[in-house]
Amino acid sequence: SKIQATLIPGDGIGPEITKAVTAVLDHMGQPFEWDVQQAGMAGIDAEGVPLPQNTIDSIRRTNLALKGPLTTPVGGGFTSINLQLRQEFELFANVRPTKTIKTDGRYDNVDMVIFRENLEGYYIADEGYIEHNGDPEGKVYSTGYNTKEEARRITRAAFDYAVANGRKKVSIVHKANILKLLSGMFLEEAREIAKEYEGKVAWDERIVDACAMQMVMYPDDFDVIVTTNLFGDILSDLAAGLVGGLGLAPGANIGKDAAIFEAVHGSAPDIAGQQKANPCAFLMAAGLMLEHVGKTDDAERLRKAVIGTVQAKDRVTPDLGGTGNTMSIAEAIMDRL
Amino acid sequence: SKIQATLIPGDGIGPEITKAVTAVLDHMGQPFEWDVQQAGMAGIDAEGVPLPQNTIDSIRRTNLALKGPLTTPVGGGFTSINLQLRQEFELFANVRPTKTIKTDGRYDNVDMVIFRENLEGYYIADEGYIEHNGDPEGKVYSTGYNTKEEARRITRAAFDYAVANGRKKVSIVHKANILKLLSGMFLEEAREIAKEYEGKVAWDERIVDACAMQMVMYPDDFDVIVTTNLFGDILSDLAAGLVGGLGLAPGANIGKDAAIFEAVHGSAPDIAGQQKANPCAFLMAAGLMLEHVGKTDDAERLRKAVIGTVQAKDRVTPDLGGTGNTMSIAEAIMDRL
Numbered sequence: 001s002k003i004q005a006t007l008i009p010g011d012g013i014g015p016e017i018t019k020a021v022t023a024v025l026d027h028m029g030q031p032f033e034w035d036v037q038q039a040g041m042a043g044i045d046a047e048g049v050p051l052p053q054n055t056i057d058s059i060r061r062t063n064l065a066l067k068g069p070l071t072t073p074v075g076g077g078f079t080s081i082n083l084q085l086r087q088e089f090e091l092f093a094n095v096r097p098t099k100t101i102k103t104d105g106r107y108d109n110v111d112m113v114i115f116r117e118n119l120e121g122y123y124i125a126d127e128g129y130i131e132h133n134g135d136p137e138g139k140v141y142s143t144g145y146n147t148k149e150e151a152r153r154i155t156r157a158a159f160d161y162a163v164a165n166g167r168k169k170v171s172i173v174h175k176a177n178i179l180k181l182l183s184g185m186f187l188e189e190a191r192e193i194a195k196e197y198e199g200k201v202a203w204d205e206r207i208v209d210a211c212a213m214q215m216v217m218y219p220d221d222f223d224v225i226v227t228t229n230l231f232g233d234i235l236s237d238l239a240a241g242l243v244g245g246l247g248l249a250p251g252a253n254i255g256k257d258a259a260i261f262e263a264v265h266g267s268a269p270d271i272a273g274q275q276k277a278n279p280c281a282f283l284m285a286a287g288l289m290l291e292h293v294g295k296t297d298d299a300e301r302l303r304k305a306v307i308g309t310v311q312a313k314d315r316v317t318p319d320l321g322g323t324g325n326t327m328s329i330a331e332a333i334m335d336r337l
Numbered sequence: 338s339k340i341q342a343t344l345i346p347g348d349g350i351g352p353e354i355t356k357a358v359t360a361v362l363d364h365m366g367q368p369f370e371w372d373v374q375q376a377g378m379a380g381i382d383a384e385g386v387p388l389p390q391n392t393i394d395s396i397r398r399t400n401l402a403l404k405g406p407l408t409t410p411v412g413g414g415f416t417s418i419n420l421q422l423r424q425e426f427e428l429f430a431n432v433r434p435t436k437t438i439k440t441d442g443r444y445d446n447v448d449m450v451i452f453r454e455n456l457e458g459y460y461i462a463d464e465g466y467i468e469h470n471g472d473p474e475g476k477v478y479s480t481g482y483n484t485k486e487e488a489r490r491i492t493r494a495a496f497d498y499a500v501a502n503g504r505k506k507v508s509i510v511h512k513a514n515i516l517k518l519l520s521g522m523f524l525e526e527a528r529e530i531a532k533e534y535e536g537k538v539a540w541d542e543r544i545v546d547a548c549a550m551q552m553v554m555y556p557d558d559f560d561v562i563v564t565t566n567l568f569g570d571i572l573s574d575l576a577a578g579l580v581g582g583l584g585l586a587p588g589a590n591i592g593k594d595a596a597i598f599e600a601v602h603g604s605a606p607d608i609a610g611q612q613k614a615n616p617c618a619f620l621m622a623a624g625l626m627l628e629h630v631g632k633t634d635d636a637e638r639l640r641k642a643v644i645g646t647v648q649a650k651d652r653v654t655p656d657l658g659g660t661g662n663t664m665s666i667a668e669a670i671m672d673r674l
């Protein structure tokens with residue numbers, strides 16, 4: 001029987017890459033029964049708000065979503081819809097696997113997975129103005145929060161993943177030399193969790209600035225990384241850069257109950273509706289989703305077909321070195337399946 | 338007449354790389370008259386504290402210092418001595434030039450200069466515990482501050498530098514989509530300053546995560562970068578990674594009155610006293626210092642000699658691909674001068 005899941009096509013190139021993904025999944029026997037819902041600008045169009053209650057209700061029911069890129073409306077004080085979804089469904093882990101696929105780049109053997117704490121830190125900062133030099137808005141403050149609870153939960157998720165996937169090492173990334181409490185607490189809790197995995201998986205710790213340098217110089221030295229929200233945001237994109245950008249980068253937002261899978265790239269309004277968008281990152285996100293629901297064989301088949309197509313440059317989009325379009329690359333992938 | 342300057346040999350490999358630097362500068366006619374002072378562990382040994390009053394007084398008098406790597410004692414609640422110096426002398430700009438020197442790496446044409454706000458942000462966070470789940474230390478808060486004043490001062494410094502050095506572009510790096518006030522204010526002020534340079538130098542703006550990715554993918558696209566403290570810390574080291582690490586990376590901490598120049602690397606206690614340390618980053622820091630006091634010809638001569646030596650692998654240390662030592666590389670540089 002099929003697995004109930006929410007499908008959010010999203011904005012900009014979202015609908016066309018969604019079509020490519022559903023076509024490929026249909027071709028694979030379609031493991032999911034989709035409840036299509038809107039969010040972002042499409043949410044405003046359909047129901048007047050960027051994150052409609054129907055969309056929330058659907059995910060609350062299915063606990064599983066594949067989400068296209070969303071445009072957060074500018075101005076009007078809207079907070080990022082991605083952030084709202086993370087908070088709403090307590091999606092505590094942002095998981096970003098990064099692996100070399102196109103081997104014609106600068107880096108050949110990148111293979112790392114970043115576990116980013118997804119609910120706390122400076123991402124939920126309370127901010128405000130303070131009078132300064134006679135200017136009532138001359139100074140701003142920004143207060144972030146971390147809890148032991150989430151530090152432990154994300155670290156455990158990273159170590160559990162490492163053990164389950166035969167990964168060799170977990171790197172704990174922090175800035176405890178400066179943020180003695182905020183990052184210091186994270187480091188201490190992470191160290192404690194690490195001890196529980198003694199003999200099962202190795203670990204080390206890195207200061208975030210040095211880590212950024214080392215990722216660029218010695219990416220082979222990284223396997224699983226666990227860190228706080230803002231550092232994880234920066235390092236995940238840095239990692240994507242090592243393998244050629246966001247064109248193949250999927251992300252998972254995982255909670256205790258629900259999980260939302262996404263391509264990491266944006267909605268690219270400039271090329272929307274022109275069949276120029278590369279659907280591979282979104283397909284890779286579908287791959288993570290298949291893995292998440294235990295369909296590991298399907299996940300592996302899909303991933304192999306995407307990677308094979310990209311490596312062969314078979315009917316791929318211009319950003320991948322071809323002259324194809326959104327649907328032609330989906331067809332190439334289906335031919336390989 | 339010679340220029341009065343404070344010389345802080347520092348800890349670990351500090352004294353031996355300092356010898357190499359003074360030897361090279363002596364060979365150049367020694368533009369500086371050094372007042373040698375201690376800090377770090379050497380400060381504790383000499384005067385019982387990591388940042389002795391004599392050292393502070395000396396810099397207060399000379400307004401100019403060349404500082405070796407310092408070890409901040411672990412435990413005992415010591416704050417980083419580098420941070421103390423920045424605050425004490427109001428060194429508002431951390432300037433990190435990064436240029437490809439060894440062309441056998443992954444990146445050939447890196448040439449960027451990062452201007453990092455050096456006094457504010459999360460680097461001066463007030464932190465504390467909050468009760469959570471019955472644990473009095475279950476949650477931590479961390480409050481950072483930014484002022485319009487410093488946002489404007491660092492941005493102006495970056496644009497002035499760009500104009501004075503014929504640089505093509507300034508990139509303003511922020512995370513205003515999340516830190517709407519802390520980073521948002523920085524972005525707004527920086528945009529305003531940018532307008533004053535209309536027609537003199539181009540500028541763009543980047544979100545820090547995307548910026549990290551782009552630096553890795555398209556380093557040619559960067560020229561001058563200006564950003565807040567914590568982002569600057571991470572991106573400066575990332576940039577150093579693009580050109581092979583910290584072995585040639587100098588940094589300047591610039592205030593209205595005083596300026597302190599440093600190699601960016603640490604004190605490397607594991608190899609201290611063995612003549613294994615590479616003094617080139619510290620020599621490049623001396624080069625920045627010469628430039629700062631208007632001795633641009635000397636600065637250029639010194640830099641050329643260091644770069645020539647490194648590129649020819651002439652008597653260089655193992656980290657630079659040779660079998661030489663700290664003094665032999667200094668001698669090679671002197672031969673070239």
Ligand SMILES: CC(C)[C@H](C(=O)O)[C@@H](O)C(=O)O
Nearest residue numbers: 080082083233236514515546
């Ligand atoms: C869109 C933005 C709010 C988001 C973030 O900063 O977390 C994105 O960069 C990401 O990493 O998912």
Ligand SMILES: CC(C)[C@H](C(=O)O)[C@@H](O)C(=O)O
Nearest residue numbers: 177178209417419420570573
């Ligand atoms: C030593 C440390 C406190 C310092 C910092 O974080 O600023 C260093 O990384 C730097 O960039 O100068």
